[in-house]
Amino acid sequence: MTRPEGRRVSRRDVVGERYWTSSVSRVDESTVRIRGYDLEELIGGVSFSAATYLLIRGSLPTPEQTRMLDAILTAVLDYALEKPGTVAARYVMSANPNVAAGLAAAVLAVGKNTLAPEDTARFAIESFDRLQVSDRSAAEVAEEIVSEYRSSRRRIPGLGHPVFKYVDPRAQKIKEIAETLGFWGPRAAFYETLHAEFGRQTGRDWIPVNDVGMMALVLVEMGFTPDETTGVAILSTLPGVIAHLTEEQESGRPIRVIPADSVEYDPAVRDFQADKEAAGW
Structure with a gap:
């Protein structure tokens, strides 16, 4: 390939296209457009939840989709100092x-x-896909999947909570709203079959579907990709983190450390010179 002296070969020169393309937003001299819409019309014209859906999924949500996403974004606002991320944020x-x-x-x-x-x-998507191509009942496929996970010592994601037993009230509320608004679909329903089968095989029917697991099921039924579900979950918890950071800053207590009475230290005392000689120095 020949080129003018001193000129770098760009990606466009090589493949005939621009290095980046984006349909998320664009900016010109007078307008910011979000997914093609004038931002000035969105400001005050849609809720933050609706704008979030628009940005991530690429289209304006229905009122039902907006209410569902709003409920999900409210479900994991905060979990006191029992959430590692909040504790990490306050230490920092x-x-x-x-x-x-x-x-x-x-x-x-x-x-x-x-x-x-x-x-x-x-897990919900792959499990349901497996059911779809099978000629067996949902109960039979669920039994097989749970057995495979147990035999390989894998944890079924979305199950269990350190505090709540039988029912995670936040998860239950999300499900109720999803059923009311029409977002409780076949993947979510089959996951419940898997949950029941897990309880039957293990005898641990007190282990509930947790709030994050329920968020995953409903977001999948709304069309979000697995990776996008984590982005939404992070977004939902940020207001709580901001509140904790403000509280931490106002506490006036700099440089938090783990209290000494919470740690058991190894009491060993070692002889550096002797060990150094033994190591051949």
Whole structure:
């Protein structure tokens, strides 16, 4: 390939297209457009929940979709100091009194063991797909899936809570609203079959579907991808984190550490010189 001296070859030169394309938003001299809509019309014209749906899914939501997403965004507002992300955020704030740093810490604590619905979403989608191609009943497929997970010592995502038994009240409320608004679909229903089968096989029928698991089921039925469900879950918890960061900053207690009486330290005392010689120095 020849090129003028000193000119770099761009991606467009190579593949005949621009390096990035985006339909999320665009800005010109006088207008900001969100998914093609003038932002000035959206300001005051739709709720934050509706605008969130528009941005993520790419189309204006129906009133029912907006109410459902609003309920989901309210379901995990806060969980006191029992949420690792909140504790991490407050520790960071005590050392670096900066809201952005605290929020970043809270977001980085989201994952497989807390707040992220994506594993449940994938499990629900894949399990239902398996049912769809099977010639067996839902009960038979559920028995097989749960047996496989148990034999391989894998945890079924979306089940269990350290406090709530039998029913997670937040999850139950989400389900009730989803049923009322028409967002309780076949994937969610089959997941309930799996949940019941898990209780039957393990004898632990007191283990509930948790709030994050229920969020995953309903968001999947609304058309959100598994990865998007975690983004929505993070968004839902940020107001609570902001409140905790403000409280931490106003407490006037800098540099929090784990209290000494909460830690058991190894009492060993080692001889550095002797060990150094023994190591061949």
